[in-house]
Every structure is written in structure tokens, then in C-alpha cells.
Amino acid sequence: MSLQIRGQVISTEREDGTSFMAPDVLLFRYPREQITSKSIFIVQPQENCVVVIQGQVQAVLPPGTHNIQSPQNPLSNFLSRFRYNQLPFDTIAFFTSMTRHEVRIQGKSQTDDLVPLDYEVAVYYRVTDAAKLVTNIQFSGLFFKDGELAAYLAPVVDQEVSSILNQVKLVDVYKKFSDISTAITAALKQFLAEIGVELISVRVTRLIPEDPELRRIIQLRDLGLEVERAVRMGLARILTEQGNPASVNMAIGMPYYPNLATLVNLPQRLLQFSMGSEKGESNEQSKPQGS
Structure with a gap:
């Protein structure tokens, strides 16, 4: 009776049914100390497995089951060519996601x-x-994710966006959406092709002023208000949040006189007395000192 050791299964699937290949994972590097000559590579339908031995790519395994020791296998051919009995220690398996991915680049x-x-x-x-x-x-690390690829792409995107925005006024910015998308698409298509990635599409999802007050003024302008009135409405909102009674005057475009407004709620006699006393004081001050 012979004792046979079961080979190591190299896969992105865990024993509990979950996967190392999360939706945002592009590459997963399998720990190389667990790769032996009796290993069986199981590649899922949405993956490819790149096997690197001694710093060189020796095989790209498509979806399916791959036994290292089976004939006509790229890895078994490598072993027979160099007369190795087992895979070298520096064998690394990279599982690559071949599905559609998305990244958001901000700047x-x-x-x-x-x-x-x-x-x-x-x-x-x-x-x-x-x-x-x-x-x-x-x-x-063990993972290369979408966010790390976004760090590669961010300088390219920033250069293309700035090359267009730096030459237009604010009032014409929103007419340049298609130009920005076209410029980014042309630059990223060439950049990604160099690293084996196909660009599907590019979409500008946000292009707004950094100042929130300016954003609200532009929104009011686009609703049909004149620019001057939109600015007044924006300032009126700020005054309202501060509890300033001048907000109504700002909204309707009328002057605000706080000293006169405080006299409106006074009794009639007191109002007359106050106005009369002020008038009398002004007359006394206007008299010559010799009279």
C-alpha cells in the first residue's frame, strides 16, 4: 500500500466559497511558498493565470484545470527542458481579472x-x-486594485483636462464636455494599450466650481435668472442663514436702512417726540453762538 500526497490546489477560491478576486481586484499574487510540482492550477472563467519562473513569463493559463505534470503543458515543458524535478522556489502565479472594471479619477x-x-x-x-x-x-502586496491603477492614470487625465480648461472662461466650460472626453479617450487609449488593457469608454461625471456659493449662483443662472439677480439671491441666502434682516432687501434689490427700520414699531407719540427732539436739537445747533 503506497501513500500518495495530494497536490496543492492553486486557485483564487477560498475553502469557505469566497474568492480573493474582489470586484476591485485586477491582480492577485498567489503566495509562492505554496506552489509545488504537484500543484493543480484552477483558473476561473473570468480569470487568466500568468506563471512567472525565474523572472520570466513561462505560461498564461486560460480558464480551466491545469496539471503541471501533464504533457504538452507549458510548465511541464519548462521542467523537462531544464531537467528540473520540481518547480523552482521563485515560481509566482498572478491571477488576472479579465472582466470589465471601472475607476473614478478626481482632481x-x-x-x-x-x-x-x-x-x-x-x-x-x-x-x-x-x-x-x-x-x-x-x-x-498580494493585490493590485483599481485604485492603484487610477494612481497610474491620474497624471494623464489631469494633463488632458487642464489643457482644455486652462484656455476657456467659466461661462464656456460646460460646452467643452465632449472635447474633454475626446482628449482623455485618445490619451488613455494609447497609455493603457501599452500595459495590455483595452479602454472601453470615458465619461466626465463631474465638473463644478470648487466654491459652493459660485455653484449655487450658476444653478440659479441656468434656471433662467439674470446673473446680477442670481448673485443677489446667493447673497440673500447667506444673510438669511446668518439671521440678518437685510436678506429680504438683498433679494428684491432694495436699500436697507436699519436706523429707520427700528422706528417703525415705536408708538406714534414717541415717534413724533423723537423726531421733534431731533429736529429741535438740530435747530439749536444751527443757531449762531452769539444769539
Whole structure:
């Protein structure tokens, strides 16, 4: 009776049924100390597995089950070519997600009239060449996620957005949505193709002034109000939040006289007396000193 040791299963699936490949994970590096010559690679339908041995890509395994020791296998061919009895210790398996992914890239820019703007761009993509992606990015942990790819793309997006916004006035910014999307698409398509990623589409999801008060004024203007009236309404809202009674006058565009307004609620006799005393004092002050 012989004792046979069961080979290690190399997969992204955990024993409890969950997966290492979360929706935001592009690459998962399997711990290399668990990869042996009796290992069986199980690649899920939405994945590819890139096997790197001694710093070189030796195989890109498609979805399915792959036994290292089976004939006509890229890894078994590698072992037979170098007459190895087992896989070297520096064998690394990278599981790559081949599904559609999305990242949101945020940043700041400014217009030609120096108005700061906040922007957000949604980028949709998928990996088409897993080996090229593995050889063109660098990460230190077990996972390479969408957020880390967004850090790669952020300088490219910022350059394209600023190249357009820096040359237009604030009133013309929202006419440039299509130009911004076209410029970002052209730049990212070439950049992502170099790392084995296909760009699906680009969409500008937010382009607003950094100042919240200026955003509200633009909203009122777009509702049909004149710019001057929109500014008054914005200032009236601020005065209302402060409890300032001048907010109504600001909204209707009328002057506000706080000293006269305090006399409105006084009794009639007291009002007459106050006005009469003020008048008498003014007459006495106007008399010559010699009279």
C-alpha cells in the first residue's frame, strides 16, 4: 500500500466559497511558498493565470484545470527542458481579472479666468493581455486594485483636462464636455494599450466650481435668472442663514436702512417726540453762538 500526497490546489477560491478576486481586484499574487510540482492550477472563467519562473513569463493559463505534470503543458515543458524535478522556489502565479472594471479619477484644475474647478472622470476598461499587464506594473502586496491603477492614470487625465480648461472662461466650460472626453479617450487609449488593457469608454461625471456659493449662483443662472439677480439671491441666502434682516432687501434689490427700520414699531407719540427732539436739537445747533 503506497501513500500518495495530494497536490496543492492553486486557485483564487477560498475553502469557505469566497474568492480573493474582489470586484476591485485586477491582480492577485498567489503566495509562492505554496506552489509545488504537484500543484493543480484552477483558473476561473473570468480569470487568466500568468506563471512567472525565474523572472520570466513561462505560461498564461486560460480558464480551466491545469496539471503541471501533464504533457504538452507549458510548465511541464519548462521542467523537462531544464531537467528540473520540481518547480523552482521563485515560481509566482498572478491571477488576472479579465472582466470589465471601472475607476473614478478626481482632481482639480482652473479656467482661463482663474476659477478653481473640481472634476471627476469615470474610466471603463478590461484586461486583454494578462502577461503584458504583469510585466508593466509593480506592486508590493498580494493585490493590485483599481485604485492603484487610477494612481497610474491620474497624471494623464489631469494633463488632458487642464489643457482644455486652462484656455476657456467659466461661462464656456460646460460646452467643452465632449472635447474633454475626446482628449482623455485618445490619451488613455494609447497609455493603457501599452500595459495590455483595452479602454472601453470615458465619461466626465463631474465638473463644478470648487466654491459652493459660485455653484449655487450658476444653478440659479441656468434656471433662467439674470446673473446680477442670481448673485443677489446667493447673497440673500447667506444673510438669511446668518439671521440678518437685510436678506429680504438683498433679494428684491432694495436699500436697507436699519436706523429707520427700528422706528417703525415705536408708538406714534414717541415717534413724533423723537423726531421733534431731533429736529429741535438740530435747530439749536444751527443757531449762531452769539444769539
